[in-house]
Amino acid sequence: MKLNRQLEQEQASYVNHSYLIDCSLGSNPFGCPDISAEATHSFIEDIDQYYSFHHYAEIAYLTSCYLGVDSRHLTFTNGSLGALELIFNKLIDAKSRSMIGIGPQFVEGVSEFIQIGGHYQAIDMFRYPCEHSLFAALEAKVQKEKPSLVYIDNPNNPTGRIYDKSHLISLCQVCEKAGSILIIDEVYGEFLQPEQSMSSETLWYSNLLVLRSFSKGLGLAGVRLGYILSSPKLTPFVQSAVTVFAPSLPALKIACHILPKAQAFVADNLLKTERFKKQMVKLCKQCGFDVVPSSDHTPIMLLHMPMIDVAKRLEELNIRTCSGEHFSITCQQVDEQYARVRIVGNDRDLDQIRLRLESL
Numbered sequence: 001m002k003l004n005r006q007l008e009q010e011q012a013s014y015v016n017h018s019y020l021i022d023c024s025l026g027s028n029p030f031g032c033p034d035i036s037a038e039a040t041h042s043f044i045e046d047i048d049q050y051y052s053f054h055h056y057a058e059i060a061y062l063t064s065c066y067l068g069v070d071s072r073h074l075t076f077t078n079g080s081l082g083a084l085e086l087i088f089n090k091l092i093d094a095k096s097r098s099m100i101g102i103g104p105q106f107v108e109g110v111s112e113f114i115q116i117g118g119h120y121q122a123i124d125m126f127r128y129p130c131e132h133s134l135f136a137a138l139e140a141k142v143q144k145e146k147p148s149l150v151y152i153d154n155p156n157n158p159t160g161r162i163y164d165k166s167h168l169i170s171l172c173q174v175c176e177k178a179g180s181i182l183i184i185d186e187v188y189g190e191f192l193q194p195e196q197s198m199s200s201e202t203l204w205y206s207n208l209l210v211l212r213s214f215s216k217g218l219g220l221a222g223v224r225l226g227y228i229l230s231s232p233k234l235t236p237f238v239q240s241a242v243t244v245f246a247p248s249l250p251a252l253k254i255a256c257h258i259l260p261k262a263q264a265f266v267a268d269n270l271l272k273t274e275r276f277k278k279q280m281v282k283l284c285k286q287c288g289f290d291v292v293p294s295s296d297h298t299p300i301m302l303l304h305m306p307m308i309d310v311a312k313r314l315e316e317l318n319i320r321t322c323s324g325e326h327f328s329i330t331c332q333q334v335d336e337q338y339a340r341v342r343i344v345g346n347d348r349d350l351d352q353i354r355l356r357l358e359s360l
Contacts (some may be wrong), residue, residue: 007220014134018318018356021349022298025221025322026157026188029299029345030272032219033258033265043253051249059252062259063227067199067212073235078246080187080213080226084109086154087183087209088116090241091234092148099149100141103331104302106157106185110330113149122330125159135167139174146178153185155192158340160277160298165196172198176207181234184210187226190217191268191273191298199229206233214255216299217266223251273299276343280349284341287357292338299343310339317356 056076076082088097103122110120123141128134141151150171168184175182178237180204184198189212199210210229215221220280225247230238258265275298281291284303289310292302301326303310311323324338334357344350 012099020318020320021344022320023342023344024320026216026300026342027221027268028216028219029343030219030269031277033261033343035254035257045249046249049249050245051128051252055249055252057204059256059259066259067197068194069229070203071311073202073230073232075228075235075238075242076247076252077226077228077242078097079215080185081108081112081210082224082246083211083226083228085112086238086241086243087149088113088118091237092181095167096148098147098292099151100138100145100147101151101330102138102156104158104327104334105151105330106153106187107327107330109151109185114329124331124333126333131164131167135171139171142174142178142180147180149183150175150180151183151185153187154198155188155295155298158299158322159292159302160294162192162196162295162298165198166352168198169201172201172205172208176205181207181209184208186210187213188216188300189296191270202229206231209234209238209267213243217269218258218262218291219265220258225255257358267291272345273297273343276345276350277301280297280343280353283354283357287360292336293328302338302340302342304338306337309327309336311336313360314339317359319353319356
């Protein structure tokens with residue numbers, strides 16, 4: 001065929017035929033629950049006022065119905081990070097700020113703890129061949145050092161791994177004997193099955209705090225709303241420490257609007273999460289990436305490729321991720337050879353991920 005061979009060469013152009021696929025943040029890839037225009041208008045009514053107790057009582061009641069917990073032991077905060085700041089800065093004795101976790105883990109919480117003078121140590125999950133030996137090592141360290149706090153994110157951020165509840169209960173018992181408060185951060189808790197959550201265990205363990213959020217599975221990252229489930233013993237201390245008039249009135253109204261239909265929204269998201277997660281894991285493995293063990297039911301995963309700056313390489317393909325370097329203070333092994341990736345939420349982006357990865 002008599003073709004113009006000049007077209008085989010790269011053509012100079014200022015037009016970018018690609019677009020950015022942002023897989024870097026942990027926001028919900030499927031968006032938020034449907035909110036009507038009429039409801040949206042009601043969110044800014046009384047914007048000149050602080051919330052009154054009936055607003056707080058309503059969200060506590062609706063959340064208790066949604067999770068099946070006692071509304072008396074719920075404390076609402078400005079996001080789950082706001083909950084961690086409350087615990088770090090006010091709940092524990094400033095002279096006893098020590099914390100042990102499993103790394104890698106949610107780095108913003110750890111950074112906040114270190115910045116206020118806390119002493120943080122992590123058990124490296126990569127050093128242990130199974131979850132049983134990992135938790136055995138953690139329990140031994142807690143028994144020996146008796147830290148003021150033990151911090152576990154479940155599901156784990158950045159790997160998307162879900163820990164077995166039996167190990168968390170055993171750890172809770174060890175922490176109770178050691179005089180340590182156990183924080184279970186369930187910010188990705190909507191991606192757990194109800195029987196995997198520790199939320200109901202706060203009634204039985206006096207040293208347990210469980211953190212939840214409206215940002216991830218419930219799709220309301222922009223309203224900055226989280227909450228703490230606390231044991232009856234810890235509840236008075238937590239509620240005394242919370243900042244007055246936090247969170248905002250619009251945040252409470254939006255959350256109250258979506259909670260009655262939250263279970264159906266979450267159930268639909270779980271099905272879609274599993275489908276997209278399995279396909280993205282398969283694509284990444286086919287293109288030479290190692291995927292750190294992760295649950296099919298969580299929207300995040302940790303990729304690894306030796307001798308490659310993974311986030312930088314993917315950015316060249318217009319796929320934005322979170323570099324493993326971000327988590328290095330919680331696990332030194334996790335460096336630029338790793339990247340956390342959040343799944344995409346539609347078939348168009350999934351196909352683009354496939355095409356771009358195949359070009360590697």
